[in-house]
Amino acid sequence: MTLADHLPLLSIAIPAVAAPFTLLLMRRHPGWAIGIAFVSCAAMLGCALAMLAQAGDGIIQVYALGGWPAPFGIVLVADRLSAIMLTLAATLALIALLHAVVTGADRKGWHFHPLFQFQLMGLNGAFLTGDLFNLFVFFEVLLIASYGLLLHGQGPARLKAGVQYVVVNLVGSSLFLIALGLLYALTGTLNMADMGLRVAALAAEDQGLVRIAALLLASVFAIKAAVVPLHLWLPRTYDVATPAVAALFAIMTKVGVYSLIRVVPQVFGEGAGAAAWAPAPYLLPAALVTAAVGFAGVFVARTLSEQAAYAIIGSTGTLLIAVAGWQEATLSAALYYLVHSTIAGAALFLVSDIVARRRAGFTDNCSPGPDFADRQGLGLIFMAAAIAVTGLPPLSGFIGKLLILTSVTEIANWGWSWGVILVTTLIGVIGFARAGSAIFWKAAETESKTATATFARTDMAPVIIALALLAALSAGAGWATAYAEAAAAQVLDPAIAARAVLGENGQ
Amino acid sequence: MTYEFLVASAIGVLVAGGIYLALRARTFQVVLGLTLFSYAVNLFLFASGRLVLNRPPIWDKAVTEYTDPLPQALVLTAIVITFGMTAFVVILALRSFLETGSDHVDGDNVPCDGDDGEAGRGE
Numbered sequence: 001m002t003l004a005d006h007l008p009l010l011s012i013a014i015p016a017v018a019a020p021f022t023l024l025l026m027r028r029h030p031g032w033a034i035g036i037a038f039v040s041c042a043a044m045l046g047c048a049l050a051m052l053a054q055a056g057d058g059i060i061q062v063y064a065l066g067g068w069p070a071p072f073g074i075v076l077v078a079d080r081l082s083a084i085m086l087t088l089a090a091t092l093a094l095i096a097l098l099h100a101v102v103t104g105a106d107r108k109g110w111h112f113h114p115l116f117q118f119q120l121m122g123l124n125g126a127f128l129t130g131d132l133f134n135l136f137v138f139f140e141v142l143l144i145a146s147y148g149l150l151l152h153g154q155g156p157a158r159l160k161a162g163v164q165y166v167v168v169n170l171v172g173s174s175l176f177l178i179a180l181g182l183l184y185a186l187t188g189t190l191n192m193a194d195m196g197l198r199v200a201a202l203a204a205e206d207q208g209l210v211r212i213a214a215l216l217l218a219s220v221f222a223i224k225a226a227v228v229p230l231h232l233w234l235p236r237t238y239d240v241a242t243p244a245v246a247a248l249f250a251i252m253t254k255v256g257v258y259s260l261i262r263v264v265p266q267v268f269g270e271g272a273g274a275a276a277w278a279p280a281p282y283l284l285p286a287a288l289v290t291a292a293v294g295f296a297g298v299f300v301a302r303t304l305s306e307q308a309a310y311a312i313i314g315s316t317g318t319l320l321i322a323v324a325g326w327q328e329a330t331l332s333a334a335l336y337y338l339v340h341s342t343i344a345g346a347a348l349f350l351v352s353d354i355v356a357r358r359r360a361g362f363t364d365n366c367s368p369g370p371d372f373a374d375r376q377g378l379g380l381i382f383m384a385a386a387i388a389v390t391g392l393p394p395l396s397g398f399i400g401k402l403l404i405l406t407s408v409t410e411i412a413n414w415g416w417s418w419g420v421i422l423v424t425t426l427i428g429v430i431g432f433a434r435a436g437s438a439i440f441w442k443a444a445e446t447e448s449k450t451a452t453a454t455f456a457r458t459d460m461a462p463v464i465i466a467l468a469l470l471a472a473l474s475a476g477a478g479w480a481t482a483y484a485e486a487a488a489a490q491v492l493d494p495a496i497a498a499r500a501v502l503g504e505n506g507q
Numbered sequence: 508m509t510y511e512f513l514v515a516s517a518i519g520v521l522v523a524g525g526i527y528l529a530l531r532a533r534t535f536q537v538v539l540g541l542t543l544f545s546y547a548v549n550l551f552l553f554a555s556g557r558l559v560l561n562r563p564p565i566w567d568k569a570v571t572e573y574t575d576p577l578p579q580a581l582v583l584t585a586i587v588i589t590f591g592m593t594a595f596v597v598i599l600a601l602r603s604f605l606e607t608g609s610d611h612v613d614g615d616n617v618p619c620d621g622d623d624g625e626a627g628r629g630e
Contacts, residue, residue: 133581140588147595159603163534163612166596170541171529173592177548177585184578185555 008063008076015121022113045090052083060500071191077130080487085127099462100244108153119145168233172223179216193501200271207274218279225256238309243353247346284324290317295424299431304352304364315341322404329407331488337400344388347466366435368442379440386432396473521547534600545589
């Protein structure tokens, strides 16, 4: 076996090995620990890019852990969708890590770097696994790390939000296990590809139970994705988290969306009888309300970080409007918008932190304060981030929303989708304009003659990198959408994955 | 039939109690509720391989009927994870109470009433 055959395992093993070293070195040699964290993230990005290239040819790489063949052993499956998500996670991790190191946020407690690495291990594992129980296990790995990261920096506000976040996710995990138990009892397998074949062959009297399992599983993923009405845990949590952590958390809601995209067509697709597309009828209304609630939250939020948290909810809603179509065109638009909205949401959290650092007592409150360092430059960066999140040209959000709008015309009730997407965009634009004018323009009116403290401008680098990536995503939209279309086609045809995972038995 | 009924109703009662407690306002009751709920989930997972009495889970020349070994492995994983999480949430709830002076899950400093007893005596 060559190194290329081990790529899926490497994505999980690299952070797992790096984490204890960062833990050991942080106290005495923080420089080394930070170096290891960066090398680990860069290596993960390298693995992800290699898999992106490999999967681009339509190859589904199946890695049987311990050499046990599916469906008896546990397999890692790297297809186009996994490769996209892995690349996104590694890129976002590098940006968030850079911000944390530059602003010194990683030294507000001892365990930032190990937790960060374990979080990435959980994310990578969730994106790669082809086994439903392992999806649960990797969910737990990333959640446990996220509990620690959320509390990083401590303080009563974080503890309060932490209790709610942990309790909600514990309930979610329990529901996940119930759904898993039901599915195992009915099908006798946990391998997703195998389960898809067996659900299709189930007796009529078991159809009702499969339907229940499908809906339970979908609600668990909806909790992770913060879909209304299961979104109440998100705003407070993301608002109080250390901004670099919140930027990484931008991908956590996308894990829920990813799981929906992965599991629903594979297990509860066309052939699943009464359970076929069971969550689909509920998804579109929920997505519409989620988009509306999210951008309404942007409109009324009092701080930039709160605004960013609601923007995450809103963009997840917009994303799910497209996912709910369950067609190749809508799903490929969704994948493009998923990549865009994750990076854009993260950029907004980073901007809120940079502003808060410079405004001392006023932090990132959306209220006029005294003049602060780099006001004009930051104003431009904030505007670019806001443009990206709301989906105005020239950044990739515009292309993403345009793709979604054109693709949903194929499905019923598309008028609702159009109305909600367009109106929420307008509300978002007004909300961000209001916050921006209060912070960056009205500041000048109360200008004091005292010299503003100068800040090293290095902390702007991560945001600028994120915005540059969005511009690149916009410039390379042709290539990106072609890849997303191929990925969507691969996901929507469960037979392809079944053949790859199960060999000739999967016919 | 009787075993199934016994296990199913036990799981049902545990879930009902767990959900009721998890919806309470104070962290201690919520933690107890989560514990009951996860207990029920573990039993449910265990039963997902069907209830079989006095059969070995691994291969044996002498027997022809087995019990399903996989749910036992799954439930072991689930128990380890929920045990760790329960320990974590207890410490988190305690820490949150000590720092904020309130043990209400919504985190707001609700003025204590007569029933609050010792717990209402925040910093």
